[in-house]
Amino acid sequence: MALIENSLTIDKTLAVPVYLQVSNGIINHIRQGILKPGAPLPASRVLAKNLHVHRQTVVSAYDELYAQSWIDIYPRKGIFVAKNLPDVVPRRLAATIQSHALASETSFPVPDKIHVASLFNKPADGNLIFNDGFPDTRIAPVELMVREYRRFANYRFTPTYLMYGLEQGSLNFRTELAKFLSATRGLNVTAADILITKGVQMALYLTAQVLLSKNDVVIVGDPGYSGANEIFEHSGAKLELVPIDEHGLNMDAVETICKSKKVKMLYVIPHHHTPTTATLSSERRIRLLELAKKYKFAIIEDDYDFDFQYSGSPILPLASIDTCGNVIYVGSFCKTIAPGIRIGFMIAPPNFLLQAIKLRKLIDRQGEHLLEEAMANLLKNGDISRHLKKANKLYHERRDILCGLLNAHLGDYITFKVPDGGFAIWVNYKQGIDPVKVAQKASELGLTISAGQDYYHDRSNKCNSVRIGFASLNEQELEDAVAIFSKAIKKVSGII
Amino acid sequence: MALIENSLTIDKTLAVPVYLQVSNGIINHIRQGILKPGAPLPASRVLAKNLHVHRQTVVSAYDELYAQSWIDIYPRKGIFVAKNLPDVVPRRLAATIQSHALASETSFPVPDKIHVASLFNKPADGNLIFNDGFPDTRIAPVELMVREYRRFANYRFTPTYLMYGLEQGSLNFRTELAKFLSATRGLNVTAADILITKGVQMALYLTAQVLLSKNDVVIVGDPGYSGANEIFEHSGAKLELVPIDEHGLNMDAVETICKSKKVKMLYVIPHHHTPTTATLSSERRIRLLELAKKYKFAIIEDDYDFDFQYSGSPILPLASIDTCGNVIYVGSFCKTIAPGIRIGFMIAPPNFLLQAIKLRKLIDRQGEHLLEEAMANLLKNGDISRHLKKANKLYHERRDILCGLLNAHLGDYITFKVPDGGFAIWVNYKQGIDPVKVAQKASELGLTISAGQDYYHDRSNKCNSVRIGFASLNEQELEDAVAIFSKAIKKVSGII
Numbered sequence: 001m002a003l004i005e006n007s008l009t010i011d012k013t014l015a016v017p018v019y020l021q022v023s024n025g026i027i028n029h030i031r032q033g034i035l036k037p038g039a040p041l042p043a044s045r046v047l048a049k050n051l052h053v054h055r056q057t058v059v060s061a062y063d064e065l066y067a068q069s070w071i072d073i074y075p076r077k078g079i080f081v082a083k084n085l086p087d088v089v090p091r092r093l094a095a096t097i098q099s100h101a102l103a104s105e106t107s108f109p110v111p112d113k114i115h116v117a118s119l120f121n122k123p124a125d126g127n128l129i130f131n132d133g134f135p136d137t138r139i140a141p142v143e144l145m146v147r148e149y150r151r152f153a154n155y156r157f158t159p160t161y162l163m164y165g166l167e168q169g170s171l172n173f174r175t176e177l178a179k180f181l182s183a184t185r186g187l188n189v190t191a192a193d194i195l196i197t198k199g200v201q202m203a204l205y206l207t208a209q210v211l212l213s214k215n216d217v218v219i220v221g222d223p224g225y226s227g228a229n230e231i232f233e234h235s236g237a238k239l240e241l242v243p244i245d246e247h248g249l250n251m252d253a254v255e256t257i258c259k260s261k262k263v264k265m266l267y268v269i270p271h272h273h274t275p276t277t278a279t280l281s282s283e284r285r286i287r288l289l290e291l292a293k294k295y296k297f298a299i300i301e302d303d304y305d306f307d308f309q310y311s312g313s314p315i316l317p318l319a320s321i322d323t324c325g326n327v328i329y330v331g332s333f334c335k336t337i338a339p340g341i342r343i344g345f346m347i348a349p350p351n352f353l354l355q356a357i358k359l360r361k362l363i364d365r366q367g368e369h370l371l372e373e374a375m376a377n378l379l380k381n382g383d384i385s386r387h388l389k390k391a392n393k394l395y396h397e398r399r400d401i402l403c404g405l406l407n408a409h410l411g412d413y414i415t416f417k418v419p420d421g422g423f424a425i426w427v428n429y430k431q432g433i434d435p436v437k438v439a440q441k442a443s444e445l446g447l448t449i450s451a452g453q454d455y456y457h458d459r460s461n462k463c464n465s466v467r468i469g470f471a472s473l474n475e476q477e478l479e480d481a482v483a484i485f486s487k488a489i490k491k492v493s494g495i496i
Numbered sequence: 497m498a499l500i501e502n503s504l505t506i507d508k509t510l511a512v513p514v515y516l517q518v519s520n521g522i523i524n525h526i527r528q529g530i531l532k533p534g535a536p537l538p539a540s541r542v543l544a545k546n547l548h549v550h551r552q553t554v555v556s557a558y559d560e561l562y563a564q565s566w567i568d569i570y571p572r573k574g575i576f577v578a579k580n581l582p583d584v585v586p587r588r589l590a591a592t593i594q595s596h597a598l599a600s601e602t603s604f605p606v607p608d609k610i611h612v613a614s615l616f617n618k619p620a621d622g623n624l625i626f627n628d629g630f631p632d633t634r635i636a637p638v639e640l641m642v643r644e645y646r647r648f649a650n651y652r653f654t655p656t657y658l659m660y661g662l663e664q665g666s667l668n669f670r671t672e673l674a675k676f677l678s679a680t681r682g683l684n685v686t687a688a689d690i691l692i693t694k695g696v697q698m699a700l701y702l703t704a705q706v707l708l709s710k711n712d713v714v715i716v717g718d719p720g721y722s723g724a725n726e727i728f729e730h731s732g733a734k735l736e737l738v739p740i741d742e743h744g745l746n747m748d749a750v751e752t753i754c755k756s757k758k759v760k761m762l763y764v765i766p767h768h769h770t771p772t773t774a775t776l777s778s779e780r781r782i783r784l785l786e787l788a789k790k791y792k793f794a795i796i797e798d799d800y801d802f803d804f805q806y807s808g809s810p811i812l813p814l815a816s817i818d819t820c821g822n823v824i825y826v827g828s829f830c831k832t833i834a835p836g837i838r839i840g841f842m843i844a845p846p847n848f849l850l851q852a853i854k855l856r857k858l859i860d861r862q863g864e865h866l867l868e869e870a871m872a873n874l875l876k877n878g879d880i881s882r883h884l885k886k887a888n889k890l891y892h893e894r895r896d897i898l899c900g901l902l903n904a905h906l907g908d909y910i911t912f913k914v915p916d917g918g919f920a921i922w923v924n925y926k927q928g929i930d931p932v933k934v935a936q937k938a939s940e941l942g943l944t945i946s947a948g949q950d951y952y953h954d955r956s957n958k959c960n961s962v963r964i965g966f967a968s969l970n971e972q973e974l975e976d977a978v979a980i981f982s983k984a985i986k987k988v989s990g991i992i
Contacts, residue, residue, distance in 0.1 A: 024878075068885035102689050103821030106845045108760075108794050114706065114854040120662050120862075137658035142649050149645040153638050162633035162834035166616050193598050198860035205859050210610065234858055264604075296604045325599030338658035340865045349602045358610040362730055363701050364694035366616070368864055369836045382520075389564035 022061035133424030148374035169196025170372035223455035248280030309421035629920030644870035665692025666868035719951035744776035768918035805917035
């Protein structure tokens with residue numbers, strides 16, 4: 001029996017607990033045949049002494065081995081390697097067939113019917129990024145989320161939260177969210193009116209799939225949010241494009257379309273239109289509601305950045321004054337916590353919401369309820385509000401820093417309007433500057449920036465603008481990014 | 497200035513940190529107008545003394561207030577309530593319109609095209625539950641998950657994980673998963689062959705949406721898994737039903753259908769068919785692959801419970817010997833960790849996988865990357881394998897206990913075959929016992945049990961069986977549940 005003690009290696013500096021090192025070592029001995037089924041093992045006292053570890057450590061190791069069925073323990077007789085080892089060796093289907101790599105293609109035809117502009121593309125390593133307008137994940141309240149997750153280790157409702165639950169989302173979260181939306185947005189809703197989704201993305205997908213059929217007309221702004229457009233087109237919709245000006249969607253253009261064809265849905269980002277950052281004016285909001293009522297179409301109000309407002313006050317959502325049931329309101333915490341934490345929501349009249357809930361069940365049954373319970377607590381104890389205040393202050397500063405830098409270094413080459421809120425500035429190049437060439441040159445110099453080809457639906461070259469996010473870069477990074485941006489523009493313009 | 501100190505209430509026994517109690521108290525004073533914009537605040541030293549707290553506590557409170565923009569700090573001058581308060585009062589759209597409840601119905605028509613059998617139904621409080629075969633969430637390795645989440649608070653890659661990422665899922669997780677699947681299932685795959693999904697549910701939804709069009713033929717077993725059937729029917733498919741016997745799907749019936757119509761897809765749960773728990777025999781697996789090759793249809797192999805096998809060895813998946821690219825393999829950790837932790841996966845040839853990845857992007861952009869990174873670590877350091885060993889041992893015991901109890905108490909009323917693995921027993925009532933009445937009576941007596949109406953696709957009354965889960969109940973609960981079950985059957989049979 002000296003064999004085991006001598007060949008077990010214990011390293012107390014490792015992260016793996018010592019008792020697991022002992023039990024894993026013994027498992028390896030069994031697997032290698034050094035310890036045979038039925039072989040006796042030393043008493044815990046003896047093994048502890050020989051390994052120079054506490055006896056409780058060996059007891060824990062034996063508990064672990066017993067729990068995993070590697071050993072049998074007989075009172076007053078001793079400890080033995082199990083006669084029937086737990087390592088199940090799966091039966092091969094056919095002895096002659098060896099494991100092989102996956103076939104490179106299906107033998108059946110796969111329809112090519114899913115169209116997305118592009119999949120995730122990791123920016124060049126080390127490049128600074130003027131992104132599309134994302135929050136700074138370095139200030140994400142990770143420690144608050146972790147605090148909530150720690151509670152789950154001992155919380156008495158955790159086993160319930162880990163079972164299947166409501167497709168609509170955690171009741172606690174929806175209850176707190178209803179209060180939050182009422183306080184911030186004047187939305188007089190209850191938990192029953194809310195469906196929790198994976199970000200705005202899923203809310204848009206559900207809405208489109210529930211409402212749209214082939215060739216249904218959907219009105220969107222142009223330039224607009226290509227991510228939404230591809231969801232609507234996936235559902236078979238035909239897009240009708242209306243122009244965007246400094247007050248948002250052009251309502252005369254909307255009405256003209258309504259007069260000539262049956263409109264099923266209109267998509268609007270009222271707070272800061274993507275990509276131009278224009279805020280839909282109060283007058284247009286009221287006119288839009290009137291048009292929706294008259295022509296009986298649905299408005300999807302994507303208010304993803306309502307919580308980020310730096311100058312002036314935010315305007316309350318369309319949904320807060322919609323009395324006719326025309327508005328499907330969608331929002332998100334992906335910009336509040338982090339894009340990778342997928343939490344969004346949809347608010348709609350019950351007949352619509354029920355269809356969306358049913359579809360959600362078909363897609364993935366339910367959301368991450370632990371995450372939703374954590375969000376409920378973060379809302380309830382004010383952590384979200386506190387974080388929003390801090391983030392607003394920081395992003396406000398960064399917006400001003402970036403605007404200052406652009407004015408100081410690039411006033412001759414670009415124009416822009418300071419956005420009231422949100423995460424990005426819409427920059428217009430002066431005539432003769434090619435956004436594609438600027439993006440190429442900037443990338444060579446160490447700055448990733450959009451070439452501006454996604455903003456217009458026809459992907460034409462008429463776009464002479466670029467959207468640059470300020471929220472995710474600190475002061476030094478903003479200075480460095482503008483220096484590169486400036487150099488790229490000047491090189492492309494032949495100035496340097 | 498004594499005012500503030502006197503009216504701030506500090507309670508060191510509360511969970512809310514003292515510094516937040518101080519800062520929240522001051523915010524309330526400001527909001528109520530007790531402290532006006534521009535009013536001076538006491539020096540931290542003074543306030544600390546008067547509140548009997550550490551000076552650092554007040555400094556932290558002031559930091560918090562400053563971060564939230566409630567105060568201004570002027571070096572050598574002092575601390576003042578901010579002149580411009582951060583509480584943004586949103587503009588109402590129209591002064592006369594009051595906040596109102598949501599409309600009870602949309603003004604536009606909502607198509608009724610989403611059909612699911614039922615939404616989540618919370619069992620009667622206090623009732624024991626013979627569920628459909630779920631794991632015991634009380635043994636879910638929550639503390640291991642929490643350990644991984646704690647790492648995220650300080651981990652240097654966390655900000656990256658919190659950004660947008662790969663639609664296909666975390667590369668670390670897919671890499672570890674590929675090793676795990678190779679070791680357990682003989683699947684020779686790499687990270688590139690895997691798409692991470694939200695449970696098997698999303699893998700089935702993606703597969704159906706990518707592959708199926710209206711009236712496409714899909715073969716399923718009957719009785720079968722209604723959750724999958726409703727996904728296929730949602731995609732417009734026509735189901736062809738084939739009978740199930742003790743070796744699984746009847747292959748002669750499959751071939752007969754293939755001869756008379758174009759089959760697009762076949763759905764199979766090979767390891768323990770839902771609901772009957774039959775294991776598809778090796779012979780039938782090989783024949784099924786031959787049929788798929790000959791008739792060029794896709795096989796969705798739902799191997800959700802491969803990791804749970806108690807007697808004999810598991811049979812390797814069809815996917816492990818498919819050389820022709822006929823198999824789409826889907827699996828899950830929802831039974832390994834907990835149903836509420838939504839982690840599943842799909843393995844398929846690249847031309848199919850790419851379409852599924854694109855659709856996944858449209859639906860919700862990406863999964864929970866923090867959760868996926870946590871799973872990567874749990875796989876890598878062997879925690880998942882250890883947990884599986886323990887869970888297998890426990891569920892094996894519970895299966896034997898339940899079989900023993902059923903034989904002892906209900907041998908005259910039911911028959912069943914001991915399942916090789918999985919989470920449930922398929923119980924056949926002897927003639928004349930009505931499953932619906934048994935379920936009603938059991939519910940009255942404190943046991944929730946299926947009435948058996950979901951197993952057959954036509955929801956006919958021909959079903960004289962019920963599926964009862966053993967994994968989520970401990971010994972005492974199993975005894976209590978069988979006692980009620982027995983009483984219900986005897987009452988319904990008129991014996992007592």
